[in-house]
Amino acid sequence: MRRLITAITSAALAALIFLPSPVAEAHHRPDLPLTEAQFEQMFPNRLPFYTYQGLVDVLRTYPRFANTGSRSTQKREIAAFLAQVDHESGQLRYLINQNPASWPVFCDRTQSYGCPAGPTAYHGRGPIMLSWNFNYKNAGDAIGKDLLNHPELVETDPAVAWTTAVWYWMTQKGGAKLTSHQAMLSRAGFGGTIRAINYPECDGGNPAAMQHRVEAFKRFAHILHVSPGRNLTC
Secondary structure, three states: OHHHHHHHHHHHHHHHHHOOOHHHHHHHOOOOOOOHHHHHHHOOOOOOOOOHHHHHHHHHOOOOOOOOOOHHHHHHHHHHHHHHHHHHOOOOOOOEOOOHHHHHHHOOOOOOOOOOOOOOOOOOEOOOOEOOHHHHHHHHHHHOOOOOOOOOHHHHOHHHHHHHHHHHHHHOOOOOOOOHHHHHOOOOHHHHHHHHHHHHHOOOOOHHHHHHHHHHHHHHHHHOOOOOOOOOOO
């Protein structure tokens, strides 16, 4: 009888050891390291179009966004992303590029698919001002939306707007060797994200604009109670 009790006890103990932990599962679920109150503090004058929930929902498509590495690394990444958003969209007060005279520039006619929505249709839109027909094409292919023919979706559908911004952050390198996501997980730091998003500002190209991005990053990192780290400039 003692052997039977011991066997049952051992089996029960093994079951407990290998039982999936709710805490562990919760830890691995996509979880934005930013509260809605912090988001509102960062963008007190934002357009209603740009919602906190819309940003949270992007994790369904890009679960590794601001959800990789230590909690400090995650906070630093979301602070960096929103600092770039702050600069690109005028603190989330703009849906589109505010300089119509520049809109024709963003139609790259060397692409085989051209500019079917019109030569002025591919100007900046959304949180990071998605621009150029090839970026609309590639972003649309990635998220399952026909943005080449309907680029206006980035300024009319909040989910599309946030998702294209995170798409660029997670997958595009611009003039850098790393994506912005990779930069924030490496020594490249925030300076690497500037190079990926708007590299002409780097290497003395536009120090004022670069510094504006850096100051936003420092401000947001402070709100999230995390150090901004090194290599802030490019």
